Amino acid sequence: MTPWAADVTPENAWKEYPRPQMVRKEWINLNGLWDFEISMGTNNRPLQRYTRKILVPFCVESALSGIKEIIRGSQEMLYRRFFVIPETWKGKRIILHFEAVDYHTKLWIDDKYVGEHKGGYDAFSFDITDALNSTGNHDIKLVVWDPTNYGTQPVGKQSLPELV
Numbered sequence: 001m002t003p004w005a006a007d008v009t010p011e012n013a014w015k016e017y018p019r020p021q022m023v024r025k026e027w028i029n030l031n032g033l034w035d036f037e038i039s040m041g042t043n044n045r046p047l048q049r050y051t052r053k054i055l056v057p058f059c060v061e062s063a064l065s066g067i068k069e070i071i072r073g074s075q076e077m078l079y080r081r082f083f084v085i086p087e088t089w090k091g092k093r094i095i096l097h098f099e100a101v102d103y104h105t106k107l108w109i110d111d112k113y114v115g116e117h118k119g120g121y122d123a124f125s126f127d128i129t130d131a132l133n134s135t136g137n138h139d140i141k142l143v144v145w146d147p148t149n150y151g152t153q154p155v156g157k158q159s160l161p162e163l164v
Contacts, residue, residue, distance in 0.1 A: 001063065005063070005064055008055075008064055010032045010033045010055055011032070013031045013032055013055055013056070013057065013058070014029075014031050014057055015029055015031065018097075018099055026086075026088070026089065028083065028085075028086075030056070030081055030083060030140070031056050031057050032055070032056065032081075033053045033054070033055055033056075034053065034054050034055075034056050034079045034080060034081045035050030035052070035053065035079065035080040035081065036050060036052045036053060036054035036060075036067065036077070036078065036079055036080075037050050037051065037052060037077075037078045038060075038069065038071065038075050038076075038077055038078075039075060039076050039077075039078055040074065040075055041074070041075075041076065042073075042074065042075075042076055042145050044076045044078060044143050045143065046078060046080065046108050046111075046141035046142075046143060047078055047080070047141075050078070050080055052067070053066060054066055054067050054079070056079070056081075057099070059102070060077060070160070071146055071148075072160065073145075073146075073147035073148065073160070076143055076144060076145045077142075077143075077144040077145075077146070078141070078142070078143055078144075079140075079141065079142040079144065080139060080140065080141045080142075081139065081140045082137065082138065082139050083138050083139070083140065084136060084137055084138070085132070085136060085138065087136075092129075093127055093129045094127070094128050094129045094132065095125050095126070095127055095128070096109075096125060096126050096127075096128045096140070097123065097124075097125045098117070098123060098124050098125070099123050100119075100120065100121055100122060100123060101117070101120070101124075101142070101144055102120030102121070102144075102146045103118060103119065103120040103144075103145065103146045103147065104116065104117075104118045104144065104145040104146070105117045105118075105124075105142055105143075105144050106142065106143045106144075107126055107128075107140070107141070107142055108131075108140070108141040108142075109128045109131035109132060109138060109139070109140060109141075110131060110132060110133040110138050110139060111139075111141075112131040114126050114128055114131050120146070148160045
């Protein structure tokens, strides 16, 4: 671990506004500890129970994530996080921004399927307003598939040595 990595905690994991040139007064940072599971297969749905935690925004393979495991193309990663929207946001459109998720992401809000995105190196957003329940307490569930260097997606510096 570097001296900087040793100082990373769930409370301070990249809390800065991600795009300083586009800063908004009202926003919530969802980095931190998320519920997490690794599941076999490539057509999973979100779970109701999760037994592990992962530190977002770090990738599952990194030590900083708390997982440090290699994911194969025959597996998917399942994430869940609870959040509360401030009362002052009532009546506003709520946009959920992702800086990047590698590679194929499916999103549920309050157990309603919202949509999916393919692409590992680009930011994307979903308007989640219509999926939010009326209680004010919400959950995000993601199912993520990353075939790494197998498939038709652009390949970065990561690669798996054998067919998955």
